[in-house]
Amino acid sequence: MVSIPAPAAATAVVDGQRAPAQRNGAPKRPNPGSNRAWKQKKTKRERNITEGSSEEVLQYDILALLESRKSGPGTDAAAEDTIPAENDEPLPEEGTEIEVDVLELSSTGDGLAMRPGSGQVYVVPFTIPGDTARVKVFRHLRREQHSVADFVSVTKPSPLRDDARVQCHYFASCGGCQFQMLDYPEQLRLKRRVLDKAYRNFANLPAELVPAVGDTIGSPLQYGYRTKLTPHFDGPPGFRPSKRGRNPKVPSESCPDIGFMQKGKRKVLDIEDCPIGTTAVRLGLARERERMRREFQKYERGATILLRENTRRYLDDDDNQGEAPPEDGDHLPPYTARSEGDGFVDVKSCQTDSKATTTEYIGEHTFTNPAGSFFQNNNSILPIFTAYIKDHILPPPSSSSPGAGAIKYLIDAYSGSGLFTITLASVFQHSTGIDIAADSIASAGRNAALNGLGEDRCKFIAADAGQLFRNVAYAPDETVVVLDPPRKGCDADFLAQLRRFGPRRVLYVSCNVHTQARDVGVLVRGEGEGARYHLESLVGFDFFPQTGHVEGVAILNRHDSKAEAADQKDSRYR
Template identity: 65%
Template sequence: MSDQDGAATRTGFANQDGAKFGANVNGKRPHGPSKRSLKKKQKTKRERNMTEGSTEEVLAADVQALLKSLKLSDDEAADEEQLAAALPAEGSEVNVKVLELSSTGDGLAVLHTPDSPAPPHPHVYVVSFVAPGDIVRVKVYRHLLHERHSVADYISVVRPGPLRDDSRIRCPYFSQCSGCQFQMLDYPEQLRHKRTIVEKAFRNFSHLPPELIPVVGDTIGSPLQYGYRTKLTPHFDGPPGYRPSKKNAPKVFFESRPDIGFMQKGKRKVIDIEDCPIGTDAVRKGMARERARMANEYAEYSRGATILLRESTQRYPKDSPEIPETIPSDAVRVDDEKHVDIKTCITDNNATTTEFIDDHIFTNPAGSFFQNNNSILPPFTDYIRQRILPPKSAASIKYLIDAYSGSGLFTISLASLFTSSIGIDIADKSIDFARKNAAHNGMKADSCSFIAADARQLFKSVTYPRDETVVVLDPPRKGCDADFLGQLLRFGPKRVVYVSCNVHTQARDVGALVRGDGGDGVKYEIESLVGFDFFPQTGHVEGVAVLNRVETEEMTAPGTSNEVPKDN
């Protein structure tokens, strides 16, 4: 999920689970550090509420690592009152030098004071839209003394660093919109940074010794760096005077078209955005169409809303007589060697969209989750196909369990490799579409089936032989819970492929599998780690970890019945 699908509030701090950080209080910025923030050796409420692998915790780990490299002593770290007196006032403007990029996509900087002595206490400033080596003008928003950093708003570049080239920027809203962070970086540099994100995730959150973590592979890039997003969700706020908390308040309607777009970085404000260059051509045409519609219908709205923009494809064989001679002005025609695709933009959450990944067809409710970058899905699924089975010299694997299967992307695209495959998801609607997708792709229920069940309970009914089974995991951002991981370990499949949109919670979970936490002696080793760039120009990276079960004397041997669960 990128920031276009979720509101971002302060600089770099709408976390990936939706938690807000450093937000204004009653629309006002705090004037200075409170007495509570000056207490020593006591976690703040925000620190206590951090969840493992959250954006806040990821940033905290990066800040602490940088301070350690700057030789911050324990005595300096403890003296918050002295630090507060030395820092610039909140609301003031200062120049900072960017030292590195954090795993959140924000720059980590220190005060730039070329004509005066360096500050006596190292202190980190977190600022967006910057590159290492940049010297930038920022406005200090808030000091978080207990965490040894301050949040600052980007104003302008004083002197660009060697990695920055603003001629690469394609969006007029860059440095205002919360969606993209890296448009000024060349693409190989973005990929190099995302490799370091995966490396730091496993170093900081797996709790494994370095010798158990393999070298992270080069990040696999997206064939498209712009024009790749098949889904955008611009939105608009309610009209002036709208009070959602007051149930009986009179309705207030718009007197003019509202600003429609995405959240401004560092503000609780929607930017009016006419076009988004990371959207596909069909999505961008849909955005223009919906903005024009709102210009005529704004008076009908008494509250804010989110607009769904989702690409859908109708495919024809190249020689089909049914190919339309003309298409609507807001549709897009794409020709290749075998097909003609007519792409349109769907705005009804309850409509059905159609997407083609290689030779597979997938239908989904327009408002549901499906990967939003179709250009990278063929190399992504091919990578997993090439690595999901062990080397030929190893024991044969015949069965696939796809946990968190959704509408069947992995179950269907990998099914030809196995005697039998089963996809499990908690959502009945997802399973309904997964079964339809299996039928669309000519798959029989006895070889590719789906069941609706809580993933935490799925292994209680699965009777695949564990020595002949591989499990694919693709959980939500929060990762897997301890109960599920314990259940997975007790089942003990031969191999595990863990796909994640949050490499930090992935690292945490993979660490538990390698240690065998609660697994009756079953443990795993990491065969490979690599990132995929599903969202170019942003700080997000998708992780793929391939694990092998370690054969130990402690392993218990549950039953290995060849009976497979029935589709229901």
């Protein structure tokens, strides 16, 4: 992966101490008595930056903005002279308020702003390009050529901004949402751009090997979609946790603030309601806040509250074990919500016990999970998402390589509770799901049975994904692999094993499009032993409207040397 150069620094903070400046990036004079080359130390913050992290993504966007200011259309030498050299201009004192012009939007969801005549970038949340904003300078990071600022107000709004769209009065304080001031088509356009930039910055591939990113596929619900929320609260004032329990236990004198972290601060913002949550989850939040007002003295430390939607479905053509679906109003149990679908009635409640079983439905499929386990948090988009995966899991008939047989098998790596294995089972003769977590595999087995799938159709293996192909006997030419790893992406050992196995087709789903781009680059470059792939398509799904997050789906096909040779031979006789 391309490394990001550290900008020159007028002052550097190393382990909390200010170090003297090195003007214009000149290296410190080496010690004549030492044979070791001098190397500038990284700050603690720089040492904690990992591949595909928000810090690294932000730094790419900042450098791109600075470069565009130097070489953008219409830029001349006189214009460049109005921007002081890097880190040379005096910066406002930390804690002061200034006005900045927002020029760009980072893939982190934060605005990137500058002041006229300045070469310093200000990272400002809750702003969009075209805004002029009043901000409070929080910290200067000269080595990284930017300053962090708190949003205060908009003094001149962007044409894209309409604050009447904002549906949460905690917006611009809570760190959960960034885009409530934007209309939904603009949010989708921005998320397409996030995916495009991820592949430009992290795939390390020439542009001609990366297809144009498709339009982001939107969520049917832009509010009221989240089926899981995890508000939290801090311990009593003055509480300090101790591993040996030696610190005195001090009960709270009043109910603590319950909610989510305030943007840019280590402080819980008291939040009574969250409009991106489903109705049942919001009712659950109200119920838990009432409970905490009665029971807060029982808590001697902070905690997280789990709010997970659970669905009880009543079918029109079923006796429902003698139960009729409750009606709205007085007949509906407290803190529950009722909705009607085609041939069924759903009653939705909120579960707070992480070990309790919750149920949800995706089209004709039923899934149960422990409430505290991972499952996608936007049920409204899952039917569209799984239908897209099902429609694209096999190559189009026109793209089949000469002499290639049909794909018959599915390997679902990082399978969790079986979402892809089960929803795709009808496409394949047999499928195998694998996950490192034994409890996820147990849930997957139960879900397969719930959906009428026996071991003759699919099986699940609890093992490290890095050892996956030792447990599967499918022929690579007849196999497609689905990848859905955690945010850190796939490790190098797994990617090497995948390439040695060489499945005919790979479909990669990711909640972090930057680590996805890095991994896809490895498969496409095909360096060393194993198969090499070409990238067929890229598209994003909006699982989290009002936020900067986008889910990426990349589809790859194996370069088949035998098929290519046969195609070349045929072409000689055409």
